[in-house]
Amino acid sequence: MDLGLAGKTAIVTGASRGIGFATAQRLAVEGAAVAICARDPERLEAAVQRLRQTGAKAVGVVADTTRPEQREAFVSAVVDKLGPPHILVNNAGTHVRATVDDMSDDQLRRQLEDKVFGFFGMIRAVLPHMRRLGSGRIVNVIGQAVRHPHPDRLPSGITNAAAQAMSKAVADAVARENIRVNTVCPQYVETEIVSGMIKKEMRERGVTRDEAASGFTRANVLGRLGQPDEIADLIAWVASDRADFVTGSSISIDGGYARYVFG
């Protein structure tokens, strides 16, 4: 399937590893020029080198997307080096766990800064360029706590619900300008964060990898962890010419974890 991404410029935030890196790599393989950002300069540089091995143009900018001036500088650098962005994948940000009893206001603020203010700020930074191009695709990566809140993941649940509402409202606002906004909602993906947790369990409990992972894999109906590449393939498809009538949609990619009829 030709995704029609050749010659397009794509921004992926938080792309030095995990889902972000896999997405940048898929977009690069499909012929897009990719710009990525991350906070850690060494990891970022290593990721950019790997992206260039695909033969694609790739640039990396050290940026923290919670900082307005760094977002603006990142997008300006992209426009200078690769031209105006056709695609934005908002992926930066981590997953903060806390309960009603121990969550600090700062934990919640930090998560909101990442995924509501950070995502929204990136959207506002790219919008003028997409408007000039007369087209744009924005994909927000929002963890499945958006559909299924957990008492021990309060900051994520609250933040993801807000990010989802923001995405839908923005999708409606810019649709007539041919700018599409969608969300992709992964759960239980084998990123370095999850692998680290599994290895720790294996060490501490002296159990096999499958046993250590079962806390994750039991929860979804496919009974396994997803791979970053699987999430990347969906994001690339949503951002492609092949999804031109998809906007304001939220797509679960969770091995069947969410249990509800709708969505």
Added chain:
Amino acid sequence: MDLGIKGRVAIISGGSRGIGRETAREFLEAGVKVMTCARDGDAVANTAKELAQKTGGEIRSIAADMRKADDVQRLADETVRAFGTIDILVNNAGTMYSGRFEELTEDGLRNQLDTKLFGWMRAIRAVWPIMRDKNWGRIVNLIGGAGKEPDPYMFGSGMTNSALLNLTKSLSTEFAPHSVLVNAVCPGWVATDLWRRNANGLQKELGVQSEDEARRLAARKNALGRFGRPEELANAIAFLCSERASYITGVSLNLDGGRLKGLW
């Protein structure tokens, strides 16, 4: 993007025109062998012939009515006879049952349920043992958005489609241990013959004088402000049936230009 389904075998019900036809084309271009069916055997055979010439792919067709259990079983049997197995099922046959409460008849609703709810379930029953035994399968159901956001004018379709969404989610759970993925694609208005057949009714419902005016108002209901194209639905169906969608099951993807305003 390599969909990784070259050589797979797909059944597409309702394959003579519109979304079914474009899905067949998309599959053939990806190297999938296709069996299509429709009630009008000549129409679906003509489409199959045309698509075979256009793509060079392998496609067969038979006349089948989803309301008839024997027809549905024959659809599966003929597919196995022609291509040796079944990997993919796209449930697309059937039409819309539009009209408000006062126009709905029990027979009309029974017919809709028999074609889509029972008919599609018949098709799933026919292919499931094969997919289960090979531990690989993809089922995609085409379920209009009225199943999520009821519209008084789509009363009969809305009830049927809600049931189909439940079926999709239930079976995604049931079949997951065998890596048989079950998903739905939920279209809004798409520029097909189905739209044209419903244009008169919608014209009255919207109180406008012309089909063009009805089309304009219907398109304005979605955020993009236009009708979908059959190939846009086909692209999504092909993606969900591909190796690239291996971690996606139980979803109902809104493919409606942003028509539904709820968050999911």
